[in-house]
Amino acid sequence: MRIIHSQADYQNIYKESIENPERFWGEVAGEFVWHRTWDKVMDWDFHKPEAAWFLGAKLNITENILDRHLPQRENQVALIWEPNNPAEEPRKITYGELKRQVCRVGNLLRKKGIRKGDRVCIYMPMVPELVYAILGCARIGAVHSVVFAGFSAGSLIDRITDCGCKMVLTADGAFRGDKKIELKSIVDEALIQCPTVEQVVVFERTGSKSSMKQGRDTWWQDEIQGMDDHCSPEIMDAEDLLFILYTSGSTGKPKGMVHTCGGYMVYTNYTFRTVFQYKEGQVFWCTADIGWITGHSYIIYGPLSAGATSVLFEGIPSYPDFGRFWQVIERHRVNIFYTAPTAIRSLEQAPLSFVQRHDLSSLQVLGTVGEPINEEAWHWYDKNIGKGECPIVDTWWQTETGGVMISPIAGVTPLKPTYATLPLPGVQPALMDEHGKEIKGAGEGRLALKYPWPAMARTIYGNHKRFRETYFSTFPGKYFTGDGCRRDGEGYYRITGRVDDIIIVSGHNLGTAEIESSIDEHSAVCESAVVGFPHDIKGQGVYAFVICYNPPEEEDKLRSEIRDLVSKIIGPIAKPDKIQFVPGLPKTRSGKIMRRILRKVAEGDTSNLGDVTTLLDPNVVEVIKQGAIK
Ligand code: WTA
Numbered sequence: 183m184r185i186i187h188s189q190a191d192y193q194n195i196y197k198e199s200i201e202n203p204e205r206f207w208g209e210v211a212g213e214f215v216w217h218r219t220w221d222k223v224m225d226w227d228f229h230k231p232e233a234a235w236f237l238g239a240k241l242n243i244t245e246n247i248l249d250r251h252l253p254q255r256e257n258q259v260a261l262i263w264e265p266n267n268p269a270e271e272p273r274k275i276t277y278g279e280l281k282r283q284v285c286r287v288g289n290l291l292r293k294k295g296i297r298k299g300d301r302v303c304i305y306m307p308m309v310p311e312l313v314y315a316i317l318g319c320a321r322i323g324a325v326h327s328v329v330f331a332g333f334s335a336g337s338l339i340d341r342i343t344d345c346g347c348k349m350v351l352t353a354d355g356a357f358r359g360d361k362k363i364e365l366k367s368i369v370d371e372a373l374i375q376c377p378t379v380e381q382v383v384v385f386e387r388t389g390s391k392s393s394m395k396q397g398r399d400t401w402w403q404d405e406i407q408g409m410d411d412h413c414s415p416e417i418m419d420a421e422d423l424l425f426i427l428y429t430s431g432s433t434g435k436p437k438g439m440v441h442t443c444g445g446y447m448v449y450t451n452y453t454f455r456t457v458f459q460y461k462e463g464q465v466f467w468c469t470a471d472i473g474w475i476t477g478h479s480y481i482i483y484g485p486l487s488a489g490a491t492s493v494l495f496e497g498i499p500s501y502p503d504f505g506r507f508w509q510v511i512e513r514h515r516v517n518i519f520y521t522a523p524t525a526i527r528s529l530e531q532a533p534l535s536f537v538q539r540h541d542l543s544s545l546q547v548l549g550t551v552g553e554p555i556n557e558e559a560w561h562w563y564d565k566n567i568g569k570g571e572c573p574i575v576d577t578w579w580q581t582e583t584g585g586v587m588i589s590p591i592a593g594v595t596p597l598k599p600t601y602a603t604l605p606l607p608g609v610q611p612a613l614m615d616e617h618g619k620e621i622k623g624a625g626e627g628r629l630a631l632k633y634p635w636p637a638m639a640r641t642i643y644g645n646h647k648r649f650r651e652t653y654f655s656t657f658p659g660k661y662f663t664g665d666g667c668r669r670d671g672e673g674y675y676r677i678t679g680r681v682d683d684i685i686i687v688s689g690h691n692l693g694t695a696e697i698e699s700s701i702d703e704h705s706a707v708c709e710s711a712v713v714g715f716p717h718d719i720k721g722q723g724v725y726a727f728v729i730c731y732n733p734p735e736e737e738d739k740l741r742s743e744i745r746d747l748v749s750k751i752i753g754p755i756a757k758p759d760k761i762q763f764v765p766g767l768p769k770t771r772s773g774k775i776m777r778r779i780l781r782k783v784a785e786g787d788t789s790n791l792g793d794v795t796t797l798l799d800p801n802v803v804e805v806i807k808q809g810a811i812k
Pocket residue numbers: 429474475476550551552553554555576577578579580581582602663664665677678679680686689690691
């Protein structure tokens with residue numbers, strides 16, 4: 183495999199990968215176990231748009247994660263599970279054990295009538311059984327759709343019905359710091375509106391009382407007991423669906439991004455090994471939740487397909503105290519640590535003694551993902567966690583890209599704080615100006631990608647038209663990322679943030695339209711507009727401008743009702759930080775809300791709001807400015 187060890191390697195391999203992508207990716211893919219190799223490495227039509235990789239090839243991804251590594255790795259630890267409460271014993275799951283557990287789940291799914299192509303919703307806490315559930319689906323060719331366990335019933339309903347899940351795998355509850363979340367009762371509430379779901383299997387984690395619906399619900403622990411350790415892998419086409427993962431969109435409905443077996447496997451494995459420069463025997467820890475793409479690609483598929491030891495952490499960075507991450511690193515001798523800027527910023531606020539009391543000498547590589555990292559957080563991370571000796575890989579990518587696209591290669595690429603630096607092999611970025619022309623050399627514009635890569639999402643589940651419009655209509659012939667970007671004189675990329683109606687709060691993508699529609703469900707609310715504003719810890723916070731039918735009598739009471747409502751419909755992560763009641767919104771004559779103005783108000787910068795004369799009612803801007811919440 184074309185692994186990069188120096189900047190010269192990078193230059194050469196990058197060049198080759200661009201000149202002859204098919205040869206490059208064919209070589210990378212050659213290392214895996216295929217039941218049949220491909221007739222053609224890739225096929226691409228920008229206009230449809232349709233991408234296919236490793237056409238005609240047959241495989242099962244779990245054979246590449248499990249069987250391929252056995253018996254050699256029988257006793258090597260695949261997963262280190264660190265529970266929410268440090269007083270509870272961690273669990274170490276070897277590759278041998280992981281295979282047996284995955285097979286049991288595969289057999290259970292088959293016994294329950296789940297077949298290749300059926301969609302299974304997984305709504306579970308960060309326990310090893312979540313990994314077994316995901317890989318169990320992949321073993322038998324069922325399509326997993328993981329929903330982050332912090333989402334509420336409303337979000338769960340949308341995601342289950344959109345792709346017609348037949349089954350839900352869940353738990354009685356989840357531990358999160360000192361809180362307990364009653365997952366099963368959220369599932370029960372959601373399923374009232376999800377007629378496609380026939381069966382629910384419930385893993386007992388918290389011992390919470392759960393009401394079990396006869397004929398539909400059974401306990402995981404009871405079911406799994408009698409299952410066989412062997413489960414024949416379903417032989418999949420490289421382009422068969424592996425999973426669906428929902429991400430927020432500019433319009434209300436989340437988008438079910440579709441990833442397929444072959445390309446996703448090859449790309450997550452290659453990027454894991456390349457970016458982090460993973461070496462045999464290292465312990466890798468990605469702190470993301472498996473409910474997001476980062477957890478899919480870099481807790482499960484990338485590291486495990488590479489035969490690495492991957493840490494699975496159930497808890498949160500601040501429980502029982504702000505030293506928790508550093509304690510886990512020390513406890514498990516973590517070598518590569520991958521987290522989000524929001525976590526770094528929140529830990530940076532805590533006294534340094536929380537870091538200093540732990541031995542972090544095992545660390546060799548650090549990474550960040552999910553949002554732009556600010557200069558200060560970068561230096562704090564470098565100095566206090568990496569002790570100035572660990573390269574920091576600032577990895578830019580998206581749910582849609584499946585794996586890392588632009589990033590330093592650890593120890594190889596010269597770093598520049600806040601820059602994601604250079605594209606990985608096979609990745610061809612383009613910087614576009616406001617007229618849709620490609621910018622050459624240094625400049626600032628919108629980031630697009632000119633050429634497909636193996637892990638690109640193939641479509642939005644059930645809505646290819648939306649896929650085309652969202653990603654391929656802004657710049658014909660190119661994939662538009664939705665991000666703003668700057669390129670310096672050396673060709674280094676710095677991602678500056680979203681340029682569409684998506685905001686990134688604590689590293690989570692939220693669609694402003696989705697938040698607005700849940701605010702609008704309140705009977706007192708007539709209309710709302712949501713924008714992001716800079717937030718010290720979360721990166722961006724949620725600022726809502728709300729019009730009520732009648733001026734609210736008790737503003738604070740209404741604010742807390744609105745927050746509760748959003749929390750109930752979407753999840754606590756989407757709760758507005760600031761709610762301003764306004765008599766009207768700045769709209770154009772055609773009725774379009776001028777979000778640019780609202781963003782300025784939310785940022786606290788009203789000195790130059792630009793031209794407001796085209797507004798239907800320019801006076802409303804003055805009132806909004808006066809009432810802005812600091
Ligand atoms: C943002 C997460 C700056 C970006 C893997 C992107 C980043 C969105 C970075 C995707 C980074 C991700 N620097 N911004 N290193 N990584 N982003 O789908 O706006 O949850 O479009 O995927 O996060 O978020 P998603």
